Amino acid sequence: MSSDNSFMHLVRPGVSAPAAASTAHNAQVKIHTPAMLSILEIVSKQIISSNKRIIGTLLGSRSEDGNIFEIMDVFMVPCNETGDSIAIEDQTHKTLYQLYKKSHPKQSVLGWFGSSNTIDSTTSLIHDFYSKGVDRAYPFPAIHLNVEYLNNDNQIVAPKVTTYIGAAVGKPATTAQIGWNTNVATNSYIFTPIPNQLINGTTTEKIAFNNLQQGVITNTTNLHQDLSYLSQQLEKVDSNLSELINYIDSGKSDNVDLLRLLSNTLLNRPQLLSNIEELQKLFRDHNQDVIMVEYLTKAVKDQIELSARLTAASGENKYEA
Amino acid sequence: MSDQTSSANTITISSSVLLSLIRHTSENYPSLFSGALLGFEDDNGVIDVTHGFPFPYPDQYEGGSLKSRSGAQYQKDILENFKKLGYGIEFQGWFQSTISGNFVTSQLVEALAQQQLANANSFIIIHDMSSIGKEVSLKALRLSQGFMTAYQDGKWKSKDLEHLKLSYFNIFDELNVEVKNQALVNLYLANLKSTEPELDILNLASHQTSTGQLLESLYSQIDSFNYDQNNFNYYQRQLQKEQSKINQWKQQRKLENLERVKKGDKELDTEEWKTLFRLPNEPSRFNNMLHSHAIDVLADDILKKCDEELTKSSVIERKLTLA
Missing domain, CATH: 3.40.140.10 (Cytidine Deaminase, domain 2)
Incomplete structure (x- = not known):
């Protein structure tokens, strides 16, 4: 380029x-x-x-x-x-x-x-x-x-x-x-x-391209990803955060735009963010909701399997009758 | 058909085809798109996909363009013209963009079955866009041997499925997909400065609608499932009714025969019920299987989304306590 x-x-x-x-x-x-x-x-x-x-x-x-x-x-x-x-x-x-x-x-x-x-x-x-x-x-x-x-x-x-x-x-x-x-x-x-x-x-194309490029180097290309990409993402967030914190700790002030962005973000943050207890409650409620969705979805999945197995079994019985 | 069994179970696809199909489907999201994949089959049982192109119009539903007249004509025209360029390529399969398990439509399955009858090595690449912008999810599928047998015989009753060991779990076989590049392409890729990582995938909030969408798809698949199941339940009730009538009749005949033995008369035929009663016909289980498969895939994807959401959300919650 x-x-x-x-x-x-x-x-x-x-x-x-x-x-x-x-x-x-x-x-x-x-x-x-x-x-x-x-x-x-x-x-x-x-x-x-x-x-x-x-x-x-x-x-x-x-x-x-x-x-x-x-x-x-x-x-x-x-x-x-x-x-x-x-x-x-x-x-x-x-x-x-x-x-x-x-x-x-x-x-x-x-x-x-x-x-x-x-x-x-x-x-x-x-x-x-x-x-x-x-x-x-x-x-x-x-x-x-x-x-x-x-x-x-x-x-x-x-x-x-x-x-x-x-x-x-x-x-x-x-x-x-x-x-x-x-x-x-x-x-x-x-x-x-x-x-x-x-x-x-x-x-989406960019993600695929990065995968391909990585694939040329490591000789494997992953087309169907499981949850492992999640840990990669979390690690990425983690390293980005430490990089930022290091920069702030170093006391340099050469990147004015970044510092301005950060201070503006901090000043304009929603009131809610200072209320840890409230925030925690919201997060827990949210987690409960997700767990509920998960539970119900599992129930649906099992129901479908049960239905298929029961039909198969009833088919067998009729055969004998 | 003489050659029923598929012989090529690995697909290699060139980077350019892969990227251009991903671009076309993702850039037109949420419209659905499908297209044809061209290439050749080598002697080692590998299908090499070297060219691909989308059909001109978006799909109303998955599988809509695969056997449509305009789609087929377009496919034929492109293939003819590519051949004029000296490419020794043939039609190998399709690609289809979809959301999670929604691709299991009777149209798509029908088109693929027809294609597999013509060439047992045909396949379809499914691009699942339920995680668009976050990850790329592609899989290559082919209808299983068991499914194809049932399809050819047109037998979809539960005893036929039981006989073939066919259930919604094994409608499809998943094929191995590998990326294969020309040497010059690899040379180019290896020499590129690595592109900056995509930061958008780290954005937690940009993804919240997708679980909702998946759940909506799940509801509508369950509705279709129930509609079909009602017919089946009706059949089962009818069957039960008839069977109890038959049992009653058998009981009566047995008693009657006992009487007759006492009297010294000749016993009556106990198998006569077969001519007197008719059991209802079992409805086809074809749609039930497709809906079940779609629901299963959707449920898996929702569970995956939930796991992901829980992990992220818990991470933040834990960190809050430290603040």
Whole structure:
């Protein structure tokens, strides 16, 4: 994950008018974890099929001002590279996108991903494909995500993800083969790197992701949890509390916001919290309620089992009769 | 069907499929969603799930989309197009989001049974969202051999179930699910900075509605159970009535025969009651089994929630005394 600071935020160019500046800036890409992992799975094919170029479509949503791109899903699009030209199977792209759109009506095409160590004229050709046409990024600028998994010695290293926003420059002149049609293509694009970060869509997904990540390290992944997670949670609360107490005891006052939050919380606490006896009574009542629910639920569970066993037994009797 | 028994009892699923299904179901909570899981079966009896996608529309109830025309068509279209990409994959199973035991609907069971008749290795992954935001609970299920036999014969009377040793405890077999990643994905994951822990799961108050929801589901399952049980009770009363009539008749015939023996007459047939009386037909126990299973799962989950609540609440209460 790149820190935002290392990026120079240039004026973001638009796609409709080449090289025309748009006032927006600060573009950034948020990649949802499932999408990121899918990209890596698809890119893995490139390793197997000895460096045949593999590309795919990025799907997701844009923020209202068009500056924040959220990549939520991807699919592969077959392409054929011959010398300087590339044929992208646009029919496949179209069908898969329409199918995806059915179950995700609010999402659209954001751009494309690939895996290459350099940006060359083919990169521009593909980018041109994704920048134009109704079922692609148009009228918004397309983004490009590149996964680099080879180092200079052609050894596989931990994948590095870079995201770019592309802007057309120069006059559209070159004729290139894209898909089945011969199009007038803009051949030159400026690829401006923009920051990206990996995000989790929902809390549940984040919990699962943390489990998976832990699983890669420990080689076990727990999908169905019992109560053991409760003790983990309690330990976490415990350690958070001791950390806080240590901080307060240390007498430092560098984190003013935290101290302000704490003192405000203490000042605004409900009156009830000072009345230990009352509070204890409430807690005990609550515990009694929970125990009652537990008792009744157990009774239901047993009743159901009893009913099943009695029916089975009565069935046997009838057999003998 | 020639090949009745299932041969693949382990499922491996790639992280991306797992995460995207969890995202889709949790982001659309409380709407229910289902979808298809695609992959292939390897020679070692392992089902590899490599792709998955949700059905376009939310489900009215669990199992609603699995055999619907639009769902099936969508599934077919996606599979065809994925195959064009050169993926050697086939349909393997479904996923379904649910709350605790509510997934045991006749629609879901019916769809799964149909699917298992076509391919004995089909399965369904159930994502239980009763603890959404707190923990992730997934399990892969398949209808048991006993259930499938009863299903094929269409026999759901208590003596048939007794014969098959089938009860609400063993409708389903649970399958082992493992996560399997491509090497590049593992390399990537291992090199990520570990993400910050999720603090929301520590929030005690954010979870209070879920036990209530579970209890409501439990009530409605018990209502359905009772409705079905009433029919059965009616049958049992009828049966008892007829049986006592038969006993009366047998008694009378016995006396009659004694008389006749004394007189030297020929004894009358004691088995004649079989043609005179007809025992009522036992209603199917199918729904009873499904409701019982749902109630059992719900009860277990509620008990778990209660244990959790008691632990947390007691911890705080103990600490109060020290203050």
